[in-house]
Amino acid sequence: MRFLFLFLLLSVGLRSFAQAPGSALFRHRNLEKAYEKGSRSNDGTPGPKYWQNRSIYNIEARLEPKSRRLHGVATIKYKNNSPDTLKNFIFKLAHDRYRKGSLRDFDVTPSDVTDDGVLITELKMNGTEVDLAKRRRGNTQLRLDLRTNPIVPGAETTFNVSWAYTLPAGEDAARECVCDSTTFFIPYWYPEVAVYDDVHGWAQTPYSGQQEFYHDFSDYDVTITVPRGFHVWATGEWQNPEEIMEPIYVERWKRAHTSDEVSSIFSLKELQRGGIYKAQAQHRYRFKATDVPDFAFASTNHYNWDAVSVQVDDQTKRRTFISAVYDTASTDYREVARIAADGIRLMSTWQPGYPFPYPVMTVFNGNDGMEYPMMCNDVSTKPNSAMGLTVHEISHTYFPFMMGINEQEYAWMDEGWAAFFDYLLTDSLSNHKLGGVRNFSAIAGSDVDVPLMVRSSNLSSAYRNSSYQRPSQAYFTLLDELGYETFNKCMKTYMDTWKGKHPIPYDFFYTWNRVSGQNLDWFWKPWFFEWSYPDLKLEPVAAKSGKKAQEIRVTRVGNLPVPVHVEVTYTDGSKQIFHERPSFWKNGATECRFTADKNKTIKSVKLGKTTIPDVTPKNNEF
Ligand SMILES: [Zn+2]
Known part of the structure; x- marks a missing residue:
C-alpha cells in the first residue's frame, strides 16, 4: 500500500510537468489547450474536434511585362470552421517585404523597394469597404480590426480585394524572379488569408526572407x-x-x-x-x-x-x-x-x-x-x-x-524530409554517382546546433542546420533503426492520417511511436529536444595475424544515438560488415564489440558511412 501511494505520488508528479500520458517527451505548455479541447490526440491522430479553416479564391490577374506591373482582382470566400469568434483577421501580403520599412532578413536591391509595397485599391468584407482606420499594415501582414464586426464560428465571409504591385527585378530577389526582361516566376502575388489554427491561433510570423x-x-x-x-x-x-x-x-x-x-x-x-x-x-x-x-x-x-x-x-x-x-x-x-x-x-x-x-x-x-x-x-x-x-x-x-506543415515554425518537418529524400532518390537514380548528404558533422554540438524543438521563427544563424542538416540525419538514423518496411508503414500512416491537415511535431512523434509499436522516445529526446552530437570512436585494433581473437571495439563519445557500422577489410581482399542499430545505445551502453574473422588477418577497419554523422571522423579508421 505504501508502494501504491508512492506510485500514485510519482504518477501525479510525472503528469505535473507537460507530457502526454506514457510519453517521456516534454510538451510545450502553450500547446496543452489543443489536447484539452480535443483538437489533437495523445496517439498522434487528429483529435475528435480537429478543425481547420478554408478559403476559395477566384482571381483575375493581369501581367504587364514591360512595366513589370501585376494587377489582380479577387473574390475570397472564407469559412470559419473554428469554435472561436475572430475579432481580427490577417491577410498575408508577402510582397510587402519590399515595402519601405519592412523587416528583412537579407538585403534587397534598393531599386526594388517601394513606398506602397502592395497597393490595395479595394477591400470589401461582405460587400462593405473595410474602413481604413480598421486596417493595420505591419511587415508583410494586413490586419483587420473586426471587434465591431467579428466572424462567428461557422460563418462564411466574402472578401473582395483589388491590388497591384511591381515585380522585383533586382539580383537580390529570391524565390521569385524577373529572370530576364520577358521571363517571370511569380509567387507571393495575391492577398492570402493567414492560417488560423488550433495550436497557435493566427500564424503571425511575417515573411522576412528566411523562414x-x-x-x-x-x-x-x-x-x-x-x-x-x-x-x-x-x-x-x-x-x-x-x-x-x-x-x-x-x-x-x-x-x-x-x-x-x-x-x-x-x-x-x-x-x-x-x-x-x-x-x-x-x-x-x-x-x-x-x-x-x-x-x-x-x-x-x-x-x-x-x-x-x-x-x-x-x-x-x-x-x-x-x-x-x-x-x-x-x-x-x-x-x-x-x-x-x-x-x-x-x-x-x-x-x-x-x-x-x-x-x-x-x-x-x-x-x-x-x-x-x-x-x-x-x-x-x-x-x-x-x-x-x-x-x-x-x-x-x-x-x-x-x-x-507550418514551416515558419517547424522547418525540419519539411526541409529535413526533402534533404533526406533528395539524397536517397538521387543516389538511386544516378546509380550511386550523384547525391550528397548535407554535412551535419561539421556543425553538430556547436552553439548553433540548437535542439530542433526551438521554433524556426526564433532562429537566425541556426536556421539552416536546424532545418536541413540535423533533421535529415535524424531521419537517416530513424530509417536505420526501423528498417524500410516499418519505416514505410509509419510514413504511410502518418501521411494517410495528416494529409490535407496541419501536423505538429508531437503528431509526428506519437504517430511513429504508435505505428512502429515501439516507444522511440529514447531517439526523439536526444535528436529533437536536447543539445547533443554524434561521435563514435574506433579503439585501437590489435590486428594480430594468425588465428587469435580479433576484437573490434567502438566506444561512444557523443550523446546522440547513431548506428554502428564497421567495415573490415582483410589482407586477402575480402570484406566483412558489422552493424548495430542506433537502439544499441538506448540503455546507456558505452562500448560495442565485434569479433572479426579469426581465420583472417585484418588489413583495415573503417567505422561509419555517408549517412552516419560523426564529429571526429579521424578516430574512425584503422
Ligand atoms: Zn527544400
Whole structure:
C-alpha cells in the first residue's frame, strides 16, 4: 500500500510537468489547450474536434511585362470552421517585404523597394469597404480590426480585394524572379488569408526572407492575362488550351498526358517561326486547383517546353503530367523532364512510397531552388546535373504541401524530409554517382546546433542546420533503426492520417511511436529536444595475424544515438560488415564489440558511412 501511494505520488508528479500520458517527451505548455479541447490526440491522430479553416479564391490577374506591373482582382470566400469568434483577421501580403520599412532578413536591391509595397485599391468584407482606420499594415501582414464586426464560428465571409504591385527585378530577389526582361516566376502575388489554427491561433510570423511558409488548404480558380506570345504555367490544371494554342500544339500537349516518353510541346525555334498561338491581342489563361496550399505561376515568350507523364498510382492508373520549361542556354534542363518523371515515379513507389498527389508538376528555369504546389523555380545547374535540385524541390510536394506543415515554425518537418529524400532518390537514380548528404558533422554540438524543438521563427544563424542538416540525419538514423518496411508503414500512416491537415511535431512523434509499436522516445529526446552530437570512436585494433581473437571495439563519445557500422577489410581482399542499430545505445551502453574473422588477418577497419554523422571522423579508421 505504501508502494501504491508512492506510485500514485510519482504518477501525479510525472503528469505535473507537460507530457502526454506514457510519453517521456516534454510538451510545450502553450500547446496543452489543443489536447484539452480535443483538437489533437495523445496517439498522434487528429483529435475528435480537429478543425481547420478554408478559403476559395477566384482571381483575375493581369501581367504587364514591360512595366513589370501585376494587377489582380479577387473574390475570397472564407469559412470559419473554428469554435472561436475572430475579432481580427490577417491577410498575408508577402510582397510587402519590399515595402519601405519592412523587416528583412537579407538585403534587397534598393531599386526594388517601394513606398506602397502592395497597393490595395479595394477591400470589401461582405460587400462593405473595410474602413481604413480598421486596417493595420505591419511587415508583410494586413490586419483587420473586426471587434465591431467579428466572424462567428461557422460563418462564411466574402472578401473582395483589388491590388497591384511591381515585380522585383533586382539580383537580390529570391524565390521569385524577373529572370530576364520577358521571363517571370511569380509567387507571393495575391492577398492570402493567414492560417488560423488550433495550436497557435493566427500564424503571425511575417515573411522576412528566411523562414518559408504556412498556408491553409484552398481551392483556386485563376485567370491570368498576358500579351500575345507569352505563355503561362501555373499551379493547377490548365483549362483552356484550345482557346489559346493552334490545334497541332494542343494535340502535342494532350498526347504528352499519356506518354511515358519526353516530347517537345514547343521549342524556341517554333516560337520564333510563329503559328503556335491563335490571333489574339492577349491571351487569357485559366487554371483550377483544389485543396492546395498556395498558387504560383510563371510566364515567358521564349522558353522551350518539354513534357511527359508518369503513372503515380498503380491501383487507379492515375498519371501526373510533368513539364520542364527552360531557356535554350540551360543545357542541364534538357534532362529535367526525364529526371522529374523518374523521380516522381520513385517517390510514388519507394521514398516516401506514397502516390504523388498532384495531377501536374512544372519545373521552370528561374533563379533559385524553390518549391510551390505543382511549380518549382529552379535555377540552371549547368555544367552539373540538375538531378539533386529537381528531386529535392519536387519532393516538397509531400512536405510541406500535401502535409500542411507550418514551416515558419517547424522547418525540419519539411526541409529535413526533402534533404533526406533528395539524397536517397538521387543516389538511386544516378546509380550511386550523384547525391550528397548535407554535412551535419561539421556543425553538430556547436552553439548553433540548437535542439530542433526551438521554433524556426526564433532562429537566425541556426536556421539552416536546424532545418536541413540535423533533421535529415535524424531521419537517416530513424530509417536505420526501423528498417524500410516499418519505416514505410509509419510514413504511410502518418501521411494517410495528416494529409490535407496541419501536423505538429508531437503528431509526428506519437504517430511513429504508435505505428512502429515501439516507444522511440529514447531517439526523439536526444535528436529533437536536447543539445547533443554524434561521435563514435574506433579503439585501437590489435590486428594480430594468425588465428587469435580479433576484437573490434567502438566506444561512444557523443550523446546522440547513431548506428554502428564497421567495415573490415582483410589482407586477402575480402570484406566483412558489422552493424548495430542506433537502439544499441538506448540503455546507456558505452562500448560495442565485434569479433572479426579469426581465420583472417585484418588489413583495415573503417567505422561509419555517408549517412552516419560523426564529429571526429579521424578516430574512425584503422
Ligand atoms: Zn527544400
